[in-house]
Amino acid sequence: MxxxxxxxxxxxxxxxxxxxxxxxxxxxxxxxxxxxxxxxxxxxxxxxxxxxxxxxxxxxxxxxxxxxxxxxxxxxxxxxxxxxxxxxxxxxxxxSRTDTLSGLLNRRAFTEALDRTEGDASLVIFDVDRFKAINDRFGHACGDAVITAVSAVLLSAFDELSVVARLGGEEFGVIVSGEPLEARLERIEAVRASIAGRPIVAEDCQIAITISGGVADLIAGRNKQQVYASADRALYLAKALGRNRVVHEREGLHHAWHGLAETGANAEGRGLGSDNVMHAYGI
Incomplete structure (x- = not known):
């Protein structure tokens, strides 16, 4: 016995x-x-x-x-x-694995989930645009309400096959699985559009917010740290291109080379956006 x-x-x-x-x-x-x-x-x-x-x-x-x-x-x-x-x-x-404000997984739990992810998936890093300005103008209580509202949208938009976490501050991470790449990108873009189209009511204030996102592909044999770094660069690029958009890592390379061509063709006339794009991709 x-x-x-x-x-x-x-x-x-x-x-x-x-x-x-x-x-x-x-x-x-x-x-x-x-x-x-x-x-x-x-x-x-x-x-x-x-x-x-x-x-x-x-x-x-x-x-x-x-x-x-x-x-x-x-x-x-x-x-x-x-x-x-x-x-x-x-x-x-x-x-110890949960973010107390949003109720989502925290960075530690997300990192563990990312390390366990196998097969075809996408890593998305979302960031609330101009979040510091929201805190400064409306106060931290409204800032917390924004974090809570964005968390609820993300949690409802992605199914149980996906992993949703708050990475810290106004930054969120999602591992999207179970669909072809194009379907995953459509869902990610739909989340961005949904948040941009609904003001958040908090403390008697209506706050219009947007988010930017960077996407990288999780494929077999690819280093997870490299994937995270690539998604982070794509997010940086989304910010540099004006915010309120989602950029896939492939688009990032396209924009970076376009910025490099701009430099050669018209060094004096290129804009700040081109400089930011090239800086994000180390060019």
């Missing part, structure tokens, strides 16, 4: 009762073995105050009443103590 599995399952109350029942039976069996080893020799030596059969019967009764009952009660107490500890540990683990 193995008890090893029970110690890993104390988060379930039913397993606590099973554990206590097993311990009671073990106590009875152990008591029965002791009785079987001690009473017959005592009877043979004439040291029993009753007959051998009565002594064995009394021993069996006491092993059930005392050994089984006491062991069961102690096991229940121990089991429920372990149950509370397991629940507390699970709650602590959940809190």
């Amino acid at each position: 193995s008890l090893q599995a029970d110690f890993g399952d104390f988060q379930y109350r039913s397993h606590v009762y099973v554990f206590a029942l097993k311990m009671s039976f073990l106590a009875v069996i152990f008591s029965g073995v002791i009785i079987a080893l001690t009473i017959p020799p005592l009877g043979f030596l004439g040291l029993l105050p009753v007959t051998l059969s009565h002594a064995i019967s009394f021993g069996a009764i006491f092993s059930w009443l005392i050994g089984g009952t006491v062991s069961g009660m102690l096991s229940l107490a121990t089991g429920f103590t372990m149950h509370e500890l397991m629940l507390s540990r699970a709650e602590f683990e959940k809190l």
Whole structure:
């Protein structure tokens, strides 16, 4: 009768009762073995105050009443103590992986999910545009309301196959899986448009917000840190091109080379946007 599995399952109350029942039976069996080893020799030596059969019967009764009952009660107490500890540990683990304001996963949990991601998927880094200006103009309570509202939109827009997290501040990360690339990009763009089209009401203020996004592809064999860096560069480019847009890493290279061509053709007349694009891609 193995008890090893029970110690890993104390988060379930039913397993606590099973554990206590097993311990009671073990106590009875152990008591029965002791009785079987001690009473017959005592009877043979004439040291029993009753007959051998009565002594064995009394021993069996006491092993059930005392050994089984006491062991069961102690096991229940121990089991429920372990149950509370397991629940507390699970709650602590959940809190350590959750962003308290948005209720989304935090950066640590997102990084772990990113490392576990295999197969075809897209990594998106979203950033709320001009968030500092929102905080400065409307106050931090409104800024928190913006974070909460954006979190709700992201959580509702992506299914259970995707991973949504708040990476810190006004930055969010999403791992989009389960669809072809073009469908994933359409969904990401739809999220951007949805947020841009609905003002957020907070503290008696209506706040119009937009978000920018950078997208990189997660494919087999590609380094996850490189994917993250590429999505981050694409986000930088989306900001440099005027914000309120989503840029895929392929578009980033196109814009970067376009900016380089601009430099050669008309160095004096190129705009600040071209400089930002080239800087984002190290050109």
